[in-house]
Amino acid sequence: MQHKGADFINLAAYPIHRDGATRDAVLAEVRAALARDGCAVLKGFLTPVGVAALADEADKVADQGHKSYSKTNAYFTKDDPSLPPDDPRRQFFARSNAFIAADNFAADGPLRAVHDFDGFDRFIQDCLQEEKFFRYADPLADVIVNMAGAGNGFPWHFDTNNFTVTLAIQNAEEGGAFEYAPHIRAQGENFAEVARVLDGTSDKVRVLHLEPGDLQLFRGRYSLHRVAPLKGNRPRYVAIFSYVEEPDMVGSVERTTQLYGRVLPIHRERAGLRADRYID
Numbered sequence: 001m002q003h004k005g006a007d008f009i010n011l012a013a014y015p016i017h018r019d020g021a022t023r024d025a026v027l028a029e030v031r032a033a034l035a036r037d038g039c040a041v042l043k044g045f046l047t048p049v050g051v052a053a054l055a056d057e058a059d060k061v062a063d064q065g066h067k068s069y070s071k072t073n074a075y076f077t078k079d080d081p082s083l084p085p086d087d088p089r090r091q092f093f094a095r096s097n098a099f100i101a102a103d104n105f106a107a108d109g110p111l112r113a114v115h116d117f118d119g120f121d122r123f124i125q126d127c128l129q130e131e132k133f134f135r136y137a138d139p140l141a142d143v144i145v146n147m148a149g150a151g152n153g154f155p156w157h158f159d160t161n162n163f164t165v166t167l168a169i170q171n172a173e174e175g176g177a178f179e180y181a182p183h184i185r186a187q188g189e190n191f192a193e194v195a196r197v198l199d200g201t202s203d204k205v206r207v208l209h210l211e212p213g214d215l216q217l218f219r220g221r222y223s224l225h226r227v228a229p230l231k232g233n234r235p236r237y238v239a240i241f242s243y244v245e246e247p248d249m250v251g252s253v254e255r256t257t258q259l260y261g262r263v264l265p266i267h268r269e270r271a272g273l274r275a276d277r278y279i280d
Contacts, residue, residue, distance in 0.1 A: 005117030008050025008110060014042060017119035030127045030217065037182035037206065038219040045215035053110040055170045058145050058237040065098035065147045066261035074157045074194060074224060076255050088194040093155035097148040101140040101260045115143050115241055124243060127217055128163055136242035138250040140260050146238045153229040156198055159220030160251055165241040168210040173232025178208040180225035197224050
């Protein structure tokens, strides 16, 4: 069945496909939030029909999610004994959740209908005000669903891609708040402030509670963030649309294996090709 994004996106509130005063007003509000703390939320971006359709699609492919249980640092790197014990690169925390890779979502399904809706990419680019703006070229990660259940959570980390757009689809019964420290490595690694976030002494952490249908724009490459642990039987689904500053970027072999349990030839072919020098 062919799905149309117009059925799923709240175009009355967010006319992303049409220039005009309403779209301009939304852009102004989003840009202000991004400038302030690197994070903006468009409440009720999806219609109730859209929320239901995406949740149903996620349910149908949930068994394809790669579940992983490990300990990671904020950079997804291995321990380095040459560093001081209190260095944030040596602070490891339990990570347990699952990612449903992009190749599990049909080209004509609800999630792709939203992603491929006319004007979606241009709207996101206009919000971010980035001249260099490309969909993540990773065939496992351009649009995915993060799935998490009771006891799961994602510890403090930085994103590999520069711009992340997330869409809340379904919340757990309890927990799952999004916590983040805005801009703390916008000018460099800033290990001292990262360490304060990790040990709970930073005053820069903000807490965000997303509801199903909310669209979030986030500069996760520069802002440390995590998902708080969950409770209850209902899984939490969040779609993640990824954008970057350079064409043809894909995840590293190591990190792709961590997140999805597999890699494709393209990950090995492009290993080491990145647009910046941050350590992850």
